[in-house]
Amino acid sequence: MTKASSTQPPADLDPFEDFLCFSVYSTGLAFNRIYKPLLDRLGLTYLQYLAILALARQDGQTVSELGEKLFLESNTLTPLLKRLEGAGLVERRRSTEDERVVRITLTQEGRETAQQARCVPAELMKSTGLAGEELDVLNRALKKLRGELRDGREGEQDDG
Template sequence: MKEKQVCEQLKLENQLCFALYSASLTMSKLYKPMLQELDLTYPQYLIMLVLWETDGITSTALGKKLMQDLGALSPVIKRLEAQGLLERRRSSQDERKVELFLTEQGKNLQQKAETLPERILCASGMDVEHLGTLKGQLEELRGAIQQQL
């Protein structure tokens, strides 16, 4: 196969988007076996993280927190409910709102999940400070891009 002459800015290896995309894929591969131990997918894990922090959150607020459309989250929420990890309830103040509450099983799963951050840290080969800086930079990048959308 013959390589073509391409300007430097269009080389795959120079693309920020590809670095982010491939890092995300790699992170997902790292998480997958760990989450299988918890019988969770990555989207389910994200929802559980939010609920462990804010039990009783509305589905709308969950979508905002995860920066996801509620239509994409609904099937994941339903699967978590079918697994017995959460329950959906209509708000007593406003029945148009659906609130999400952890079941005892969902609360107990938190203890099993507590080892994941340390395992991810060890797998990264980086220290907490370095990863904190990287996370901050990614959040700054996301914020700057969101302002342009």
């Protein structure tokens, strides 16, 4: 909820207007509608796009390192990486030192796709209608909120 509350929520509480979690959720859906045509041109889903970007920044990450960056468990990440491998964008290789460790590297086609994807953020930002400074403030606030929630801090329970 965005309104201050005591232990009892107000009777007139509107989850579609007053719940912070719904605002974040529905904003995510709106982002996905903007991303879809941009990423369809590249043949990627949003999570595949993020994986390609993360590997373009630091190639050769382990599956667990990549999962931490993307906030994904291995049971979600592994099928995603298999699809990227099937598309010829990444290679998965077991470490020679510890075969439990799998490293992910971009192929040449994966590097080219990452290069083509560089225009996506600018196109997306135009769609927000917000100035750069407004986006920076919002992004910092959301990252702080994510950190608080991820750390399990409860504080006042005033979000829906």
